[in-house]
Amino acid sequence: MVDKNKVFQWVDSHSEEAVDLLKDLIRIPSVNPYFKDEARLQKEGRIQEYLKNYIEQLGFETELTYPDAQKLIQYKDKAGYMADHTFADRPNLYGVLKGTGQGKSIFLSGHTDVVATGTKWTHSPYEAEQDVDCIYGRGSVDMKGGIAAMVFAVKAILECGVHLAGDVKIGTVVDEESGGMGTLALMAEGYCADACLLTEPTSLNMAPLCRGILWGKIIVEGQAGHIELQRQDWRKGGAVDAIDKAAYILDYFDQLNKEWEVTKVHKYLPIPCQVKFAQFDAGEYPTTFANRAELTFDAQYLPKEKDVDGLGGNVKKEIEKFVFDVAQTDPWLKENVPEVEWILDADCGETSDKEEFFHVFSNAVRQVVPASQIIGNPAHVDMGWFCNVGIPTFIFGPGNPMQCHQADEHIAKSEFIEAVKAIASTVMDWCGTDE
Numbered sequence: 001m002v003d004k005n006k007v008f009q010w011v012d013s014h015s016e017e018a019v020d021l022l023k024d025l026i027r028i029p030s031v032n033p034y035f036k037d038e039a040r041l042q043k044e045g046r047i048q049e050y051l052k053n054y055i056e057q058l059g060f061e062t063e064l065t066y067p068d069a070q071k072l073i074q075y076k077d078k079a080g081y082m083a084d085h086t087f088a089d090r091p092n093l094y095g096v097l098k099g100t101g102q103g104k105s106i107f108l109s110g111h112t113d114v115v116a117t118g119t120k121w122t123h124s125p126y127e128a129e130q131d132v133d134c135i136y137g138r139g140s141v142d143m144k145g146g147i148a149a150m151v152f153a154v155k156a157i158l159e160c161g162v163h164l165a166g167d168v169k170i171g172t173v174v175d176e177e178s179g180g181m182g183t184l185a186l187m188a189e190g191y192c193a194d195a196c197l198l199t200e201p202t203s204l205n206m207a208p209l210c211r212g213i214l215w216g217k218i219i220v221e222g223q224a225g226h227i228e229l230q231r232q233d234w235r236k237g238g239a240v241d242a243i244d245k246a247a248y249i250l251d252y253f254d255q256l257n258k259e260w261e262v263t264k265v266h267k268y269l270p271i272p273c274q275v276k277f278a279q280f281d282a283g284e285y286p287t288t289f290a291n292r293a294e295l296t297f298d299a300q301y302l303p304k305e306k307d308v309d310g311l312g313g314n315v316k317k318e319i320e321k322f323v324f325d326v327a328q329t330d331p332w333l334k335e336n337v338p339e340v341e342w343i344l345d346a347d348c349g350e351t352s353d354k355e356e357f358f359h360v361f362s363n364a365v366r367q368v369v370p371a372s373q374i375i376g377n378p379a380h381v382d383m384g385w386f387c388n389v390g391i392p393t394f395i396f397g398p399g400n401p402m403q404c405h406q407a408d409e410h411i412a413k414s415e416f417i418e419a420v421k422a423i424a425s426t427v428m429d430w431c432g433t434d435e
Contacts, residue, residue, distance in 0.1 A: 103165025
């Protein structure tokens with residue numbers, strides 16, 4: 001039987017080497033090209049080449065593949081498909097380390113793209129500066145910390161002479177920050193495993209599901225008119241304030257959210273699904289009633305609500321019907337029913353607590369992080385496609401998710417090292433060993 005403590009001790013004694021790997025990844029800008037203002041920065045190509053070389057030195061067989069919208073056209077109605085996304089210098093990396101026996105295989109996956117730098121940094125976003133326990137940089141948490149942890153966990157196992165029975169597969173993907181076409185392409189290639197660990201940041205908690213996310217816009221029509229004059233009846237050409245009608249609709253969504261607080265909950269999620277309004281755009285002149293108002297919202301949905309395409313079509317219909325029903329309660333809106341325009345549908349996934357991997361994984365993690373909790377991820381990550389093809393998947397990684405996309409994004413070295421150990425523990429327990 002393998003002495004895990006030997007592996008854990010090796011990680012502790014080589015913690016600076018692990019941190020150096022993370023710093024190397026941070027120092028390679030890999031901004032998703034969706035953020036056009038940072039087009040001067042390199043895309044994901046160079047970081048994928050770095051990782052390819054690194055895992056090849058560990059004994060992985062590797063290949064780089066490039067997503068192609070035309071080759072993926074059969075998935076045009078499925079999660080992650082983006083017809084206008086291009087992938088020059090943006091390859092996915094796949095690698096496999098063959099096991100020695102008949103053990104179970106595991107996928108270790110993460111995305112290499114990061115969001116734009118943004119403003120108000122006090123540390124250089126691409127220098128991987130460190131003070132005391134924290135390493136700073138864009139992507140340190142989301143999610144180069146997780147990628148470095150999973151890669152170094154495999155290195156620790158191998159350096160300690162442990163022979164894994166099952167295969168270890170690594171898939172680092174592009175495009176997560178603007179739709180998820182990288183993971184769609186990875187799964188479309190037919191790569192598979194008996195389980196998957198997605199190393200997004202969770203503060204070392206274990207997430208067996210993530211929610212789906214819908215972005216939408218409600219377009220409310222009004223009727224312009226001088227704001228300082230007495231209004232006539234709208235049926236006679238009088239003004240109708242689109243802002244007023246938008247507020248009327250918002251009041252009804254408060255009622256809907258109270259219902260969802262009861263009906264759209266999950267035992268592993270800390271908060272219920274809601275419809276949250278994030279942007280409001282209305283009006284043309286200070287002296288004119290708004291002719292039109294647009295309300296942009298974010299709505300979450302549960303894995304059990306997915307439609308046949310693995311997306312939020314059922315919830316879209318629910319929201320569209322709700323807006324229609326609200327419109328029937330107001331004379332103007334009844335004759336000018338607001339339009340619901342859909343912007344984004346980011347899929348979700350869930351691993352049942354009846355799955356073997358659920359129990360093997362949670363036991364392996366708690367050997368290293370006894371306080372680790374099973375808590376679902378309220379936000380979207382690239383979990384859906386792994387679940388769609390039947391791979392039990394958990395989200396687990398170092399870093400506080402609240403740090404994602406922030407200025408001075410940073411990760412604690414101590415938590416990063418704990419993640420390395422927990423992932424190594426999982427790989428050894430799930431894949432099995434020949435000892």
